[in-house]
Amino acid sequence: MTVEKLQLTQFTQCLKPRKADSHKGMFGHVLVVGGDYGFSGAVRLAAEAALRVGAGLVSVATRPEHAISLNLVRPEIMCHGANHAKELTPLLTKATVVIVGPGLGQSSWAKKMLTRILSSKKLLVMDADALNLLSKKRIKYADWVLTPHPGEAARLLQTTAHHIQQDRLLSAGALQKKYGGVVVLKGAGTLVVTDHEEALCENGNPGMASGGMGDVLSGVIGALAAQGISLPQAAKLGVLVHAKAGDLAAKEGGERGMIASDLFPYLRQLVNL
Secondary structure: OOEEEOOHHHHOOOOOOOOOOOOHHHOOEEEEEOOOOOOHHHHHHHHHHHHHOOOOEEEEEEOHHHHHHHHHHOOOOEEEEOOOHHHHHHHHHHOOEEEEOOOOOOOHHHHHHHHHHHOOOOEEEEOOHHHHHHOOOOOOOOOEEEOOOHHHHHHHOOOOHHHHHHOHHHHHHHHHHHHOOEEEEOOOOOEEEOOOOEEEOOOOOHHHOOOOHHHHHHHHHHHHHHOOOOHHHHHHHHHHHHHHHHHHHHHHHOOOOOOHHHHHHHHHHHOOO
């Protein structure tokens, strides 16, 4: 297969202007699940990123203590406290796409939440600790996007991050063959691999090596998929928009000291070109 180099001009059909009679129900409902104790910021970043790239509705399921504070700082996000997996059922019913993993942790609570989500057969974006928990299961699924960094990829393949980095394309292909769906192997030169195509993103910069960037990426991909873009296209476009937003943020203020939420205004600009 030839490795495709991602460019925004490839996605003009995905980002057409909206019709004058559009309403929120036309642009999908994203559910973000995660944010165990001490990690509420991760679900907020993913959820706000989903809003910034155009999801019609965004909900969060997290610890009840976090739901209260999230409602205060970003009232556009519908926040639900969930201490038990069964509390996800009505939220999953309404969701178009589920993002699971930001701040999820690996506690008993996290494992039960993930098990319930995997049984839902929804379109999924799997990130962070959802991937670490997945590494202990034997599951292959067509309708998900996995977004590992090299360390998470190593756990998914029972190898080392050094081995992953020695041949990133081969590693991404091995992940896709083992787990199915779409694989986004993050890093310098993020790769997007499906069962029949490989793509490379040449954008992005070292300023993006800071906490929360992956949470934002998961929100971007999930929101694009919720708007009716196929998972492979949502993954490729999401990776590209995320990286270009990082480059614009770096151009504005420099690479050093960049934080994940610095990308938000540029995400919005890029999906409205």
